[in-house]
Amino acid sequence: MAWSRDEMAARAARELKDGFYVNLGIGIPTLVANFIPRGMTVTLQSENGMLGMGPFPYPGEADPDLINAGKQTITELAGSSYFSSADSFAMIRGGHVALSILGGMQVAQNGDLANWMVPGKMVKGMGGAMDLVAGVGRVVVVMDHVEKSGAPKLLERCSLPLTGVGVVDLLITDLGVFELEGGSETVSLTELAPDATIEEVAAKTQARFSIALK
Amino acid sequence: MSTKLRHDAGQALEGLLFDGMSIMSGGFGLCGIPENLIAAIRIAGVKDLTVISNNCGIDDFGLGILLAGGQIRKMISSYVGENRLFEQLYLAGELELEFNPQGTLAERIRAGGAGIPAFFTATGVGTLVAEGKEVRAFEGRNYVMERALTADVAIVKAWKGDCEGNLVYRKTARNFNPVMATAGAVTVAEVEIFVEPGELDKDAIHTPGIFVDRIFQGAAYEKRIERVTTRPRDASETH
Numbered sequence: 001m002a003w004s005r006d007e008m009a010a011r012a013a014r015e016l017k018d019g020f021y022v023n024l025g026i027g028i029p030t031l032v033a034n035f036i037p038r039g040m041t042v043t044l045q046s047e048n049g050m051l052g053m054g055p056f057p058y059p060g061e062a063d064p065d066l067i068n069a070g071k072q073t074i075t076e077l078a079g080s081s082y083f084s085s086a087d088s089f090a091m092i093r094g095g096h097v098a099l100s101i102l103g104g105m106q107v108a109q110n111g112d113l114a115n116w117m118v119p120g121k122m123v124k125g126m127g128g129a130m131d132l133v134a135g136v137g138r139v140v141v142v143m144d145h146v147e148k149s150g151a152p153k154l155l156e157r158c159s160l161p162l163t164g165v166g167v168v169d170l171l172i173t174d175l176g177v178f179e180l181e182g183g184s185e186t187v188s189l190t191e192l193a194p195d196a197t198i199e200e201v202a203a204k205t206q207a208r209f210s211i212a213l214k
Numbered sequence: 215m216s217t218k219l220r221h222d223a224g225q226a227l228e229g230l231l232f233d234g235m236s237i238m239s240g241g242f243g244l245c246g247i248p249e250n251l252i253a254a255i256r257i258a259g260v261k262d263l264t265v266i267s268n269n270c271g272i273d274d275f276g277l278g279i280l281l282a283g284g285q286i287r288k289m290i291s292s293y294v295g296e297n298r299l300f301e302q303l304y305l306a307g308e309l310e311l312e313f314n315p316q317g318t319l320a321e322r323i324r325a326g327g328a329g330i331p332a333f334f335t336a337t338g339v340g341t342l343v344a345e346g347k348e349v350r351a352f353e354g355r356n357y358v359m360e361r362a363l364t365a366d367v368a369i370v371k372a373w374k375g376d377c378e379g380n381l382v383y384r385k386t387a388r389n390f391n392p393v394m395a396t397a398g399a400v401t402v403a404e405v406e407i408f409v410e411p412g413e414l415d416k417d418a419i420h421t422p423g424i425f426v427d428r429i430f431q432g433a434a435y436e437k438r439i440e441r442v443t444t445r446p447r448d449a450s451e452t453h
Contacts (some may be wrong), residue, residue: 001374046319046386047316048245048389049389050385055445056443056444056445057444057445058444058445058446059444061446062443065245065373065384065385065386065439065440066276066385066386067242067243067439070333071243071244071296071440072443073244073439073441074443082388083388084322084389084390084391084393084420085320086321088320088323089317089320092317092319093321093335110270112442114349117342118447122305123313124294125291125313126292126316126343127292127293127312128292128317129317130317130318131316131317131318132421134335134336134337135317135336142361161341162341164340164341165339169376186240205420
């Protein structure tokens, strides 16, 4: 069985460390918040201007002045703070955020990431993704291993316009976990999802990778 | 005696609007947007606007109503995914679009307000965003030069404000408002609650009044929510 969305999020949560300031992207990365280990202090940064994101509000308690970067209503915690977009991206671009977990369209073996634009389709915009991958200490990408068409997404080179060059440190797909070394061409398969095989991963991957199962 | 206080949005924008002008508009999604000023610009009907704003509202609210009025020629934004009309106009070639990474957008505005003409950032190096721009290496890493942004008028929304133009924002409705307040040739602020001098805690003012030229209390606030998201109450928590 390949990993489900929740299982991918749970695996991504194992990259968290006590005391980390973390930015979670939209989609599967948002689910990572549900898997923060009990007793671990992780502070979630929302790039629209908040540290210490709390859970979704109870019905009837949504506050229009309190949303996350996905425009969902959220709540605050005792230690939360609010700030401007400029301060928010000073945190991100200044290297003060330890970890960014975000979605991807394509990842290349040299660590390039494409996740914002498909030529010929309406482009929604990159939002804060280019700032996050350029500024945050460690970048973890969570995505399906292949496209709906079956086309590989872990490639020798991205064919889509890039979000960042040589920025991906770790890739988690529904088939396994890959460590990358930004700038070099080194990709290592370090974990396999239950019942996924090296042969299946090889057949569904265009990038060159070595096997270093832990 | 000069005063910054105006009655309403129409009066606050008097003499400031013209075709082809640039307008900065605060807010993130529909959160913290200057609803009353956007409505007044819609009524004024000025056209060929360049609008600098992180997003472009939704079809029938926020900056979306200026799109519907055919008033916007160019948007400078980081994300416009919530607006179908935007997509139609853009694909029909009736709307120009400049995407900026969100942090680059915020920093360009901050630089504009602070008198800094340009800066270097690692964001966007090696991507479409850096095409045609100077790239320079500092201590072994490449950075792209980005230029400052200012506007003919900045429109911002705060929670509370006073006659000095001092502003306090509420929660994540702050977002782009404080930086944009610094970068307008003229800055117009609308507030939910207008307070008497001295009521605001002077140590907790987010935008000092020097950045604000005109201020008024908005007539009404709809404060629409784009995605109401809630969690169920646990049985154990409901008594």
